Amino acid sequence: MASIARCLRAARPTAFSAVARNSTPRAIGARAFSVTAANAIKKYTRDHEWIDLSADKKTGVIGISEYAANQLGDIVYVELPEEKKEVEAGDPIGAVESVKSASDINSPVSGTIIHSNLVLEEKPGTINQVAEDDSHGGGWVAKIEVSEQGLKDFERLLDEAEYKEFTTEQGDH
Amino acid sequence: MASSSRLRVLTHSAFYTQEHLARPVQIYRSTSSDPYINLSLEHHLLQNSHPDSTILFIYTNRPCIVIGRNQNPWLEVNLRALRRGLSPEKEKKRRPIALVRRRSGGGTVFHDEGNTNYSVICPPRVFDRDRHAEMVARALGYHTNSSSGKGLGIKRVRVNERHDIVVDIDDSQANGDGGNKEVKTFKISGSAYKLTRTRSLHHGTCLLQSPNLAQVSALLRSPAEGFIKARGVESVRSPIRNVGVAETDFVDAVVAEFKEMYSGAETASGQGEGEGGEVMIVTEKEALAIPSVVAGVRELASPEWIFGQTPQFTFSTRPTEDDPRERPDVSRYNLPDNFQTHLTLRHALIQSATLTGLAHHDFALPDDEDHPDTLLSHALLHTPLHHISDWRTTLRQAAASSELIDGDVNVDVEVEEAGVFLNEMFGVVPVTKGEGGDGDDEEGGSLAFMVVQGVTDGVLGLVGGVSDAVVGVAGVVEAITIL
Numbered sequence: 001m002a003s004i005a006r007c008l009r010a011a012r013p014t015a016f017s018a019v020a021r022n023s024t025p026r027a028i029g030a031r032a033f034s035v036t037a038a039n040a041i042k043k044y045t046r047d048h049e050w051i052d053l054s055a056d057k058k059t060g061v062i063g064i065s066e067y068a069a070n071q072l073g074d075i076v077y078v079e080l081p082e083e084k085k086e087v088e089a090g091d092p093i094g095a096v097e098s099v100k101s102a103s104d105i106n107s108p109v110s111g112t113i114i115h116s117n118l119v120l121e122e123k124p125g126t127i128n129q130v131a132e133d134d135s136h137g138g139g140w141v142a143k144i145e146v147s148e149q150g151l152k153d154f155e156r157l158l159d160e161a162e163y164k165e166f167t168t169e170q171g172d173h
Numbered sequence: 174m175a176s177s178s179r180l181r182v183l184t185h186s187a188f189y190t191q192e193h194l195a196r197p198v199q200i201y202r203s204t205s206s207d208p209y210i211n212l213s214l215e216h217h218l219l220q221n222s223h224p225d226s227t228i229l230f231i232y233t234n235r236p237c238i239v240i241g242r243n244q245n246p247w248l249e250v251n252l253r254a255l256r257r258g259l260s261p262e263k264e265k266k267r268r269p270i271a272l273v274r275r276r277s278g279g280g281t282v283f284h285d286e287g288n289t290n291y292s293v294i295c296p297p298r299v300f301d302r303d304r305h306a307e308m309v310a311r312a313l314g315y316h317t318n319s320s321s322g323k324g325l326g327i328k329r330v331r332v333n334e335r336h337d338i339v340v341d342i343d344d345s346q347a348n349g350d351g352g353n354k355e356v357k358t359f360k361i362s363g364s365a366y367k368l369t370r371t372r373s374l375h376h377g378t379c380l381l382q383s384p385n386l387a388q389v390s391a392l393l394r395s396p397a398e399g400f401i402k403a404r405g406v407e408s409v410r411s412p413i414r415n416v417g418v419a420e421t422d423f424v425d426a427v428v429a430e431f432k433e434m435y436s437g438a439e440t441a442s443g444q445g446e447g448e449g450g451e452v453m454i455v456t457e458k459e460a461l462a463i464p465s466v467v468a469g470v471r472e473l474a475s476p477e478w479i480f481g482q483t484p485q486f487t488f489s490t491r492p493t494e495d496d497p498r499e500r501p502d503v504s505r506y507n508l509p510d511n512f513q514t515h516l517t518l519r520h521a522l523i524q525s526a527t528l529t530g531l532a533h534h535d536f537a538l539p540d541d542e543d544h545p546d547t548l549l550s551h552a553l554l555h556t557p558l559h560h561i562s563d564w565r566t567t568l569r570q571a572a573a574s575s576e577l578i579d580g581d582v583n584v585d586v587e588v589e590e591a592g593v594f595l596n597e598m599f600g601v602v603p604v605t606k607g608e609g610g611d612g613d614d615e616e617g618g619s620l621a622f623m624v625v626q627g628v629t630d631g632v633l634g635l636v637g638g639v640s641d642a643v644v645g646v647a648g649v650v651e652a653i654t655i656l
Contacts, residue, residue: 047370077243077405077484090370095242097406099302100279100336101366102242121404121485 043108043157046166047090051108052134053146053154060154061134062108062142064096067167069131069139072098078124080116081142087113089153093142096127105141108157109150115143195223198435198450200428203232205457208239208273208284213469214460215292215376216276221465224371228294229431231424236285236385237271238392241278241365243405245483246620247397247558249281252600254392256623259285259385270392272624274479277376279365280408281393287383289420291427292376300373306332306364308434309379312426313338313361313416325418325426330361338362338379340414359414380415381423389413397488397598402496405484428452476621480521480559488516488598506594509587514595521558526550531568532586548575549586562619563603565592 041053048068051060069075081093092104093113107113117140120126127139134140146154158166193199199222203211211232218228236259240249250272258267284290293305313327329341337360344355367374380386393408395401416423436450460466472478487493490513491500512530516523532545552571561567568588596603604617 079243092369097241097243097278099366100241100277100364101302101368102276102278103368104370106370 044163045108049108060144061140063140066131069127075124075127078120081113085113109153111144111146111150114145199228200452201230203455206235208234208237209470209474213466216469217465219374227435230292233289234284237273239273240281245403248401248403277365277367283389288380294374297373302336305375308430310338312430336364360411361416382415399501403486476624483521485519490514507590523556526553559620564595
């Protein structure tokens with residue numbers, strides 16, 4: 001998903017870019033943020049994907065963040081990942097098209113794609129409406145079987161509060 | 174091609190060193206006219222340049238039609254007209270047109286030597302859809318608007334809401350009554366984007382002096398338009414026009430505007446005056462010395478990418494719930510009574526097929542599972558549309574494989590007219606045997622074969638001498654592999 005969110009306005013330069021995948025999240029002061037059990041296993045990338053890990057930590061649901069969906073504009077086509085595809089964190093697993101732009105969707109963690117959200121083939125705009133909904137009819141993109149490495153990748157992602165702060169910074173201008 | 178005195182030739186070894194791709198400002202001009210090579214070189218720059226660098230890449234392609242990443246060639250392009258090629262007024266021989274699917278989004282465009290393409294790759298944080306279209310508009314525009322002072326002086330150039338560059342022209346002939354002057358707007362440049370994790374790419378066309386504009390509209394009109402309903406992206410038609418400036422002037426003006434935007438910062442960062450701001454010429458040979466460019470060409474020029482990447486679509490000869498449009502008149506095809514076709518294709522493979530009115534017999538009801546039409550339709554499943562070289566053969570084979578012909582049941586199957594109709598709809602030109610006709614004949618074969626042939630003209634020229642000797646698909650593929 002990369003960059004899109006940063007694109008539409010000339011935001012001030014941010015420190016990360018190419019190395020986002022490998023860098024550890026910045027320490028954030030406000031750690032005492034209270035989250036529900038469900039939210040505790042949802043995390044975000046700096047490229048604006050989210051992943052919701054199942055309670056047994058074996059699978060996860062991946063999607064594009066609401067923030068990115070808003071910035072992208074009308075999504076007119078979603079290219080979904082093939083099932084059984086093995087990916088590493090940061091690998092493209094699909095793409096969306098909006099306003100003449102093809103943007104990659106990258107996997108937040110390593111693992112194997114086990115399911116694609118076929119609803120998006122027919123109704124790509126679902127992502128604009130309910131980007132972070134992982135239910136049937138929601139805007140989620142794919143389900144992934146999370147590998148051992150994937151769990152380590154997961155630990156390095158931003159939690160909800162961190163991501164919120166991150167996007168607020170992005171929006172500053 | 175380009176020939177500014179400032180340009181210096183770079184050897185390929187220097188070109189793909191990381192050191193060079195790490196420079197904060199880079200300007201490249203390709204001398205290849207092969208669209209597959211140029212797009213692959215561009216992709217190489219997108220993927221391998223330093224994430225903080227800003228790059229201008231300029232290239233000009235031989236005649237080709239370039240569809241967007243998520244478009245349908247059967248819907249966007251008159252594939253038969255494309256394979257007939259261009260008919261220049263003075264030359265007798267038609268010029269081939271390549272079919273290309275690019276990696277960026279957006280709609281279909283026509284390129285030829287009279288069209289020059291610019292491409293800017295930059296970090297996402299400075300990306301904006303209009304930023305570099307405005308840069309090119311300034312290059313084309315008035316001296317006063319141009320920050321480099323080198324604008325080409327074209328009047329009333331602007332970037333519109335679709336991020337295209339247009340020019341407004343007073344239409345003096347519009348009303349003979351001497352009253353209101355009408356303003357007509359023409360597109361001279363179209364934009365498309367590719368955004369990755371770390372980089373943003375904006376590329377655009379610019380029609381400078383194409384001699385082929387009168388032929389473009391017909392090339393971009395598919396005979397199957399009234400029958401196809403496609404997912405993905407449909408093009409928006411716009412009237413087009415040449416700017417009417419020479420290529421070298423355009424390139425110089427765009428380079429000047431680009432430098433105006435970026436070279437200052439570079440100097441400030443201690444790189445020294447002019448460093449990295451010169452235009453690097455990249456030849457075809459140099460481009461193809463880069464392994465990732467070769468890999469890119471192989472992918473872009475493969476029928477699997479050009480056709481197989483097509484989003485799901487249906488072809489239906491009668492209105493359906495999903496596509497209730499009234500269908501075009503097909504009476505001139507003399508199709509069998511009750512002939513109807515409904516196909517669903519995914520990745521250009523036939524996923525479902527319902528053909529009726531082809532088989533004549535009197536022992537089964539139309540809805541029966543073993544109705545000959547049903548059996549024939551079933552035999553078409555999983556066929557790649559772009560591998561069909563003659564629908565008459567394909568239908569006959571389908572009938573044979575479902576034992577309708579030469580089997581226990583001998584059913585009269587009418588495939589001739591239906592096959593001719595479907596050939597025309599899907600851009601198939603059957604191979605004609607026997608004497609060559611009027612000297613203006615088309616090369617027959619499947620679309621996949623057409624593409625492979627198109628690639629021969631461009632890429633294989635490099636191998637030197639091989640292209641003439643290449644016959645047949647296998648030979649060509651082999652020749653590409655050895656690059």
